[in-house]
Amino acid sequence: MSAVRELDVSNLPDAVLDSRSLVWWGTIVMTVVETMVFAISVGGYFYLRNLASAWPPPRIGPPALTAATVNLGILLVSVIPAVLLDRAGKKRDARKIKIYLAANLVLGTAFLVLRYWEFKALHCMWNQSAYASIQWTILGLHTTNLLTSLAETAIVLIYVMTKPIEDHQFLDARLDGVFWYFIVLTWLPLYVVVFLVPRLG
Amino acid sequence: MRRIAPPLALATYAALSSACSYVALDNASPEAAAITKLHWWMFWVLGAVGFLVMAAVAAALSRRFARPADDRQRMRAVAVATGVSVLLLLVLLVASVVTGREVATPAGPDALDIEITGHQWWWEIRYPTAVPRDAVVTANEIHVPVGRAARLRLGSNDVIHSLWIPNVDGKRDLIPGRTNWLTFRPRRIGTFAGRCAEFCGYQHAKMGLLLVVQTPADFALWLAQQRQPSAEPAEASLEHGRDVFLAGPCSACHTIRGTPAFGHKAPDLTHLASRATIAAATLPNTTGHLAGWVVDPQRIKPGNRMPPNVLPSGDLLDLVAYLRSLR
């Protein structure tokens, strides 16, 4: 009988904080699903727009830009703490991840509050026409992602404020940052679709 | 056993198919004929492919046929089989696209326009005219002259239906909010059955219609007659029948031109007696069936929109006699 080949893995690390980790891959799969949901919704948007004689319907008119543009600015600024959070997690800096998690939460909440005026800027309720329905849907979907992300940030923040921080939390802090990139990145095209395309007439 | 099963099954299949009348085989238009031709073309090509593949499986398992083959020989066999499949599919694709074009040739300027609106569970049929008042409206029976293109404009009043008269063409959906077209050139006189092909609710099963292909002269006669208002009752009992109709709930949904009944939720009855069937080609249009339908339509087509009518027998007889007089 031949000797069984053996492979010793005893000196491998028990946790990694980067794209090699399983949770990282899970997060990526989730963002792909969400991106696909947005893509299909945008597909629906242009499908309806193609059928429409006027987009938006004249009685509704194009959305106002002020709130949405201010909010876009906030969102772009919010990338800074997300990047810093990501880095702090990578360096296992417990103090900094608390600060940047909090900063992320504050900016995210500000964005969420302004979102109310973005909905108002659509100048319609969801049940007024197909145009109104798809606008509310896209904005609503993005808001749902936003809420999920904020809830996740809050949970991680409460945990790191009250319990000893381990590698697990550093990784989660990084992933929090990554998910925020996703929120920001998806919003850029969605901003164009929801607020600029209707102005093309 | 397994070796002979597939060819046997295919042969049975082919025998059955050619022995029985395939509805679309009985072509009454060049469109249907083109489709039938393509259909059998594909059937035999694909049947041969299926037979060959099953034969290959059988051969692979047979100790006699399957001589040892090395990887290169097998790779070559797989590559050849794949190449042949690609070629055959390309041929079928071209045949399909060519037939598709053939079937979809435009109707031309002299086409007869007919508007068809789907309802749960019947067909409204309109022959538009320059003066809308003169338009002929009927239900569940399309008449067309032989040799002239008919262009059907399809729409729906409620859910999605699909018009399918296999002898003259494939099916086309009637979609609320959209307009579809179906053009065919009937080339043979006769009556052909059609039906709804898209599930449209409880009575989808009983939503049929008839296509009547006539000589141009017969068609002109039919159209002129349909354009007339309804026949005046010639006897007292018929007049009483009309009164029953007008006094009852009937006129809320049905129209009889020439009377005050102008409901639009149900089939136009102005020339009901000229039609071969009632209840969307569900029953022959006879006095008995008509009476049964009037009294209890829910027994014949459960779930349809027409309520039961409890009438004294004298009223019922006169009403049915009146309806039967609407030629």
Add this chain to the structure above:
Amino acid sequence: MSTPAKKTPPETDPGEPLAGERAELAKTWRKRSGSLGLLFSVDHKTIGKRYIITAFVFFLVAGVEAAAMRLQLARPEGRFLNPDVYAQVFTMHGTTMMFFFAVPVMLGMGLYLVPLMVGTRNVPFPRLNAVGYWFYLMGGVLLYGTFVMNRGPDAGWFAYVPLSGNAYSAGHGMDAWVQIINFTEVSALIVAGSLIVTVFKQRAPGMSLNRIPLFAWAILVTMIMIVFAMPAVIFAAGSLNSDRSLGTHFFNPAEGGDALLWQHAFWFFGHPEVYIIFLPALGMISAIISASTRRQIFGYTAMVLALVATAFLGFGLWVHHMFATGLPQMGEAFFTAASMMIAIPTGVQIFCWIATLWGSRPRWDPPFLFVLGFFFTFLIGGLTGVMLASVPVDLQLHDTFFVVAHFHYVLIGGAVFPLFGGIYHWFPKIMGRMLGRTLGIWNFALLFVGFNLTFFPMHELGFHGMPRRVYTYSPDRGWNGLNLAASIGAAVMAVAVALFLINVVQSLRRGRRAGDNPWDAESLEWATSSPPPVYNFVRIPVVSSRSPLWEPGGLGAVTGMPTDKRLLLVTHPLDAEPSHREEVPGPSVNPFLISLTMGLGLIGSIFWLWWAVIGAVASIPLAYLWYVTEEDP
């Protein structure tokens, strides 16, 4: 060709040098005991088994529905079911078979087998995985709750608007239908996430991309399809739901909506759905053929590329369900081409299997018989599919019984036959006992005969103009004999399924012990005991070929994995070089609780919208609890 060699899995070494490791692993990976422990399960095998068993229950129920329809249609003017009940029954049959049997049973087989096949201990997110099952179960309970109250959905399994809208399907049956779509899509996405990461990141050292078992490849490709297909039905179901309950106008042409938007969105999901069911079955065929002939499958690379090509093309042909809706001709030609070309990758796989079989001496056991049944039936289904891809032919055959015959040949022939074969093949691994051979042969023979007797005549019925979804037909159509034949065939199929159940019960009671590798098969799931221990392998295997159990040198093993924590070995996605170890959470009731709050919220939203919000908010503290207990043993 590798020849089978006596393998020496590490855990059967004489003298039990690993007894200590074995004991500690059993302790570390133990399940929660007691009946309440059932709510805590996070083991991929337990969850997978639950999916499979639950799906089979739904298969039986949907089979009873099919039998009811065949009873109604056995004779013209049948009076067994009234049109209202008939509409519910065929809607339930389609919905159950597609959403509650076919997809979940493949998810279950994947969940059970793939981690074993790639040589890991559990899926990467075991608790999330448990949530997936609970959602699936709740969806099923909700669906049948409405049906039992005779308020089941009745607009068909693809629920075309406006028939499925408020105006024509008022009441909660359709509302519930829309919600159950949400439940099943959540569950499928969770399994997809689990298995994608499992296959990419948790393969045993040495299992580079070109050594992954074909079944695991098939599952991987399927799961990626789920990721891209499900969002379309999320959008469709969400829009229908809001049209019904919030008054949006997605499908209302009067306000700028469109009825065809539903069909596009639904079929963009619905057609890939067919391949989501079918690709895992192809993987099973490969596994069975390889074990039956004791040969590697010929043309591994071609097989894998064919799977990937099928997945790509699968997203390009949804419109062939909509040829009768009146689309532009250019588009039609494109979709005809795509629909025909998808036959090519499938053809390549069939050719490769034939090349594998060529001159082999297969073992004629039930799994192999089902493979032969697959060849015959699926071939017919595939060829009729090519006919339906042609627009003019489709316009005649669309929505007739020809289509019913076609998709049953594809789905039963292409997925259920392989599935039965797969059950006969892997049951010994899952339950530790063999299924009976004689009963198995009868089971196959009757299923094959009954199936063809039921569905072959339906081609002919379609030619004769019998449309699908009619609750009755008049006697003068010439459809009577063929319908009667179909109904008799359905009865034969029912007997076949009953024989299968008897076989399972007998095997569980007094079946022959299976041993580790009863078929002398090549892949890693056969390297461990039957049934496998909760930790799967005492030592993670190290592989050096495509057929690790046929290696003359025996199977290698990983050493140095601590056994006191629930650790997975994470490897590189391409060459499966070890990268690091990662801890996964253990049993917890949190997945159950959070599924309950969110699920009840969704169900409640049928009656009052705010229940969905309440459910979501109630889940937040549970989510925190989940997070806090993540590292508990």
